[in-house]
Amino acid sequence: MAEEFVVVKDLYxxxxxxKAVDGVSFSIEKGEIFGLLGPNGAGKTTVIRMxxxxxxxxxxxxxxxxxxxxxxxxxxxSLIGVCPQDLALYEDLSALxxxxxxxxxxxxxxxxxxxxxxxxxxxxxxxxRAKGKVGKFSGGMKxxxxxxxxxxxxxxxxxxxxxxxxxxxxSRNHIFNNVQELQKGGLTVLYTTHxxxxxxxxxxxxxxxxxxxxxxxxxxxxxxxxxxxxxxxTLEDVFLNLTGRSLRD
Amino acid sequence: xxRAFLITLxxxxxxxxxxxxxxxxxxLPILTFALMYxxxxxxxxxxxxxxxxxxxxxxxxxxxxxxxxxxxGISIDMLSAEDAEAKLERSDILLALFIxxxxxxxxxxxxxxxxxxxxxxxxxLEGQILAGVIRSVSAEIDQEFQVxxxxxxxxxxxxISASEIESTVNNLLDAERxxxxxxxxxxxxxxxxxxxxxxxxGIITMYVLxxxxxxxxxxxxxxxxxxxxxxxxTHLNTGELFFGKFIANIARGxxxxxxxxxxxxxxxxxxxxxxxxxxxxxxxxxAAAASGLxxxxxxxxxxxxxxxxxxxxxxxxxxxxxxxxxxxSEDSVLATVGKFSLNTYANEAYTTIxxxxxSLGDVWTQLVILAAVAVVGLIISRMIFRAVPGSK
Numbered sequence: 001m002a003e004e005f006v007v008v009k010d011l012y013x014x015x016x017x018x019k020a021v022d023g024v025s026f027s028i029e030k031g032e033i034f035g036l037l038g039p040n041g042a043g044k045t046t047v048i049r050m051x052x053x054x055x056x057x058x059x060x061x062x063x064x065x066x067x068x069x070x071x072x073x074x075x076x077x078s079l080i081g082v083c084p085q086d087l088a089l090y091e092d093l094s095a096l097x098x099x100x101x102x103x104x105x106x107x108x109x110x111x112x113x114x115x116x117x118x119x120x121x122x123x124x125x126x127x128x129r130a131k132g133k134v135g136k137f138s139g140g141m142k143x144x145x146x147x148x149x150x151x152x153x154x155x156x157x158x159x160x161x162x163x164x165x166x167x168x169x170x171s172r173n174h175i176f177n178n179v180q181e182l183q184k185g186g187l188t189v190l191y192t193t194h195x196x197x198x199x200x201x202x203x204x205x206x207x208x209x210x211x212x213x214x215x216x217x218x219x220x221x222x223x224x225x226x227x228x229x230x231x232x233x234t235l236e237d238v239f240l241n242l243t244g245r246s247l248r249d
Numbered sequence: 250x251x252r253a254f255l256i257t258l259x260x261x262x263x264x265x266x267x268x269x270x271x272x273x274x275x276x277l278p279i280l281t282f283a284l285m286y287x288x289x290x291x292x293x294x295x296x297x298x299x300x301x302x303x304x305x306x307x308x309x310x311x312x313x314x315x316x317x318x319x320x321x322g323i324s325i326d327m328l329s330a331e332d333a334e335a336k337l338e339r340s341d342i343l344l345a346l347f348i349x350x351x352x353x354x355x356x357x358x359x360x361x362x363x364x365x366x367x368x369x370x371x372x373x374l375e376g377q378i379l380a381g382v383i384r385s386v387s388a389e390i391d392q393e394f395q396v397x398x399x400x401x402x403x404x405x406x407x408x409i410s411a412s413e414i415e416s417t418v419n420n421l422l423d424a425e426r427x428x429x430x431x432x433x434x435x436x437x438x439x440x441x442x443x444x445x446x447x448x449x450x451g452i453i454t455m456y457v458l459x460x461x462x463x464x465x466x467x468x469x470x471x472x473x474x475x476x477x478x479x480x481x482x483t484h485l486n487t488g489e490l491f492f493g494k495f496i497a498n499i500a501r502g503x504x505x506x507x508x509x510x511x512x513x514x515x516x517x518x519x520x521x522x523x524x525x526x527x528x529x530x531x532x533x534x535x536a537a538a539a540s541g542l543x544x545x546x547x548x549x550x551x552x553x554x555x556x557x558x559x560x561x562x563x564x565x566x567x568x569x570x571x572x573x574x575x576x577x578s579e580d581s582v583l584a585t586v587g588k589f590s591l592n593t594y595a596n597e598a599y600t601t602i603x604x605x606x607x608s609l610g611d612v613w614t615q616l617v618i619l620a621a622v623a624v625v626g627l628i629i630s631r632m633i634f635r636a637v638p639g640s641k
Contacts, residue, residue, distance in 0.1 A: 052482045074484065082482045088475035090259070092266040104255050105483035133266075149479070 002029035005157060005188045006051070011060035013046055020046040022212035024060075028157075033179065033189040035203030035220075037196070037235075039243050042209040044192045045085070048159050051190070052082050064157060078107070081155030083147045085162040085192075091135035095126060095145050098134055099152055106153035113152065120148040123178060140171030147175060157188045164198065176202060196236040206235070210243045252485045256493025257500070260467070264501060274501070278456060278508040285452065286516060296322045297375045299383070300345040302333045307353025309362075309390070314348075316386045323382065337369055344368040344376030346383055356390075359398050393422055449513060450599030453506055453528075454571070454592045457535045458564045460502025464543020465560040467494045468634070469553050491631050494547075495540050502536035519603060527602045527609045531616065535595045538619040541626020542591070548634040567592045594618050 006028035013021040021043045028034040038044050049055035051062055053073045062069040065079045090098055096117055103113030121127045124144040129137070134145060147163055160179065164172045179202060183189055193199055199206050200220045207217040216223060216238070223238045224230040265271060299317055303310050318325050328336070333345040347365040355362035364387055366372070366380055397418045404414060468491075471477040480490060510528055514520045520528070542563065550556035570583065571592020587593045594615040601607035609616070 049478075054478055054481050077482060077484055080482060082479060084475055084478060086475040088479040090263060090474065090476065092263050097262070101255070101259055102479070102483065105252060105480060105485050107484050 002031070004028070005030040005032075005065060006034075006190070007061070007063040008047075008051070009061045011047065011050065011062065012058045013043075013050060013055065014058055019212050021050070021057075024209070024212070024214055026207050026214060026217060028188055028190060029204075030188055031183060031186050032204050033183050033191055033202050035199040035206035036190060036192045036209065037194075037199055037206055037239060038192075038209035042243075043212040044209055045161065047209075048082075048161055048190065048192065052080055052159055053077055078153075079156045080159065081106075081150040081153065081157070082159045083150035083161065083163050085165065087142050087146050089134050089142060089145060089149070091133070093134060094131050095121060095134055095137070095148075096130040098145065099149055102149045103152040108153060116152060116154070117148075120151050123151075123181075124148045125174060138168075140167040143167045143171060144175065147178070151182070155187070157190070158182070160189060160191045162193055163191075164193070164195065196234060196239055200235045208239060208242055215242050250489070250492075253489040253493040253496070256485070256490055257497045260494060260497030261500065264497075274505055275508065278505045279512065281452060281456075282509055282512040282516075285448070285513075295378065296324075297379050298324050298326050299379055300326050300328055300333060300336070300342045302328050302330050302345060302347045304330060304350045305348045305352040309353040309356045310348040313364075313386065313390060316390070317383065320382065320386075323379070333367070337367055340369055343370070344372035344379060356394055359394075393418075396422065447604070449517075449519070449603060450596045451592075453509060453532065453599060454535065454595045455568065456505045456509060457502050457532060457539055457595065458567055458592070459505065460498050460536050460539035461543040461546070461564050461567075462557065462560040463501050464494070464498040464540045465546035465550060465556040466553055467498060468544075468547040469550050469556045472551075473553060487634060488631055491544060491627060491634070495537075495544055495627055498540040498543060499533070499536045502539060503533055506532040506536070523608070524602050524606070527612075528599060530609060531595065531598045531602065531612065534616050534619045534623070535591065535598075537623035538591050538595075538626070541623040541630070543626075544630035545626050545633070548630040566590065571596055591619060591622060 004027045008027065009025050011021050011024040012019070024043070024047060036044050036047065046055065050057045051064065051069065053069055053076055064076045067075040067079070069076050090101070093101070096114070099117035099120065100110070100113045103117060104110065108116065118127060118130065121130050124147065126141060126144055126148070129141065134142060137145065143163060147160070150158060164175055176198070179189060191199070191203060203220065205217065205219050206223060207214045209215065220235050221230050224233040224235065227233055227238055227241050301314060303314065314325060317323055328345065330347070333342070333347070336342045337345060345367050347367060349363070349365060352362050352364070364383065368376055371377060372380060397415060400418050401411065401414055468477070471480065481487070507529070510525065510532070514525050543560065546556055546559045546563065550559060567590045570587040571590035598612040598615040601612050
């Protein structure tokens with residue numbers, strides 16, 4: 001059995017009367033790309049915020065790399081990189097300045113941060129635009145920079161919160177390939193997306209959330225098998241079957 | 250602490266990258282200074298030029314012209330008759346004094362001498378004032394001649410030469426001018442006649458208060474960009490984030506004030522080196538207090554609009570209640586309310602240094618209060634801040 005890098009047990013979080021996360025438990029193996037799917041308002045972002053130490057849980061335990069988040073937040077921050085759903089960039093600064101700044105924030109020295117920034121830019125195919133102002137980049141380029149920043153400090157666990165929203169297929173494909181390459185290098189990934197084919201392509205296992213709870217957790221193949229032939233059923237069919245077809249806020 | 254200074258450096262870098270914001274914030278104090286200079290940079294007393302045509306050229310016309318030239322605020326422009334006529338015709342000047350030929354001889358012989366004002370219309374306000382001054386000077390000269398003629402007449406037949414009589418009379422008249430029997434005292438009612446000293450403290454405090462608005466937006470902008478959450482997943486803690494922003498906002502507020510103070514130092518020359526340095530210290534501490542207050546607003550604001558509006562209200566309160574541009578009576582309710590305004594203490598400190606030649610030792614109470622506001626503001630803002638709803 002592979003080593004568990006992330007362990008989440010009985011996680012709860014409420015905002016006033018709203019139960020955003022209502023007893024969520026799962027684990028992620030080391031080197032696994034784990035998908036977290038769900039309609040809007042299911043609680044995915046709240047789960048990520050709790051795992052990334054931004055939000056404290058009301059109840060439950062989270063352990064990342066052997067460190068409990070509640071008492072070892074500093075140690076956890078050394079292990080994680082976060083690529084948020086919304087772009088988190090300083091548009092008036094260059095790509096390189098953005099990356100070096102966040103590299104310094106995760107504890108890197110100046111030269112080390114610069115070197116890794118150039119390396120990550122090369123990985124993203126943006127080494128020629130290092131000195132360019134981020135505000136002038138296309139949407140796809142900004143998404144790639146957003147991801148490149150998350151890789152500063154060589155994290156061992158990467159949170160990818162809908163990293164391919166609103167970008168062109170080429171950039172999307174580039175990000176997929178990067179994620180797969182990084183995973184082969186030992187990186188553990190928690191991946192959220194609304195694009196079911198992405199989850200099907202990338203994730204070893206997928207958890208489907210709705211109403212703050214995990215309603216299904218298995219490999220895409222097994223999930224598809226539960227409702228039909230895995231060759232003809234899609235993960236989207238599974239998703240709609242489990243969460244319903246009514247519109248969500 | 251290193252990360253806090255990295256935050257400060259990043260803020261400064263962002264500030265320098267925004268060319269529009271940078272130009273505006275550097276040009277605004279220069280523009281304000283130019284307006285101040287235009288309004289208050291000139292002399293506060295009456296100044297005019299007397300256009301004079303001396304057709305006489307004698308000793309007494311020269312005496313009249315010298316007396317006029319000695320009066321503060323009046324400068325002399327000697328013209329030929331043709332030039333003066335031409336200028337009056339074109340309305341380049343509205344009044345000219347003509348000293349006719351024979352003026353000095355008539356005065357010397359005791360005959361009637363006269364001066365002629367040629368003017369367009371009523372000569373304008375300046376012309377009327379100048380004419381009044383010239384009449385006053387010529388009346389003085391007339392009286393001196395009257396005295397001299399009277400003395401000469403009384404001493405007629407005595408064996409005293411005319412030159413000796415004239416010399417003695419002039420000496421007595423000089424002595425009288427040194428210690429006149431009738432004196433004039435000026436009393437200024439309702440504030441200093443020196444407008445620079447009166448208004449400069451208020452203008453400086455206005456600029457420092459900009460630090461409130463800048464501070465108020467700073468955290469909200471991070472939230473809007475999405476970088477706030479990202480920062481909080483790094484090793485940066487909230488205290489370091491706040492401190493870094495706090496220092497950056499002090500720097501921004503201080504830079505504008507520094508420009509204004511340097512220009513005032515160079516042009517108005519109202520500072521000594523020590524008083525200039527003292528004003529810099531006050532500006533720094535006041536900027537810190539404004540920044541602390543701004544950080545509290547930043548901590549409670551969820552949007553940039555909210556931050557801006559709260560900052561505007563707070564700034565207006567500080568300005569209105571803080572003796573910035575008008576004096577508040579000490580025994581009034583407003584004075585009590587004014588004790589909650591940072592401007593009250595800052596204006597007191599600046600006025601003590603600029604207008605009353607005080608030192609930093611004279612304003613230590615004000616500095617301590619402002620420094621306390623800075624520290625408390627930073628602490629409270631950190632305590633009440635929530636990065637995301639439901640966070641610590």
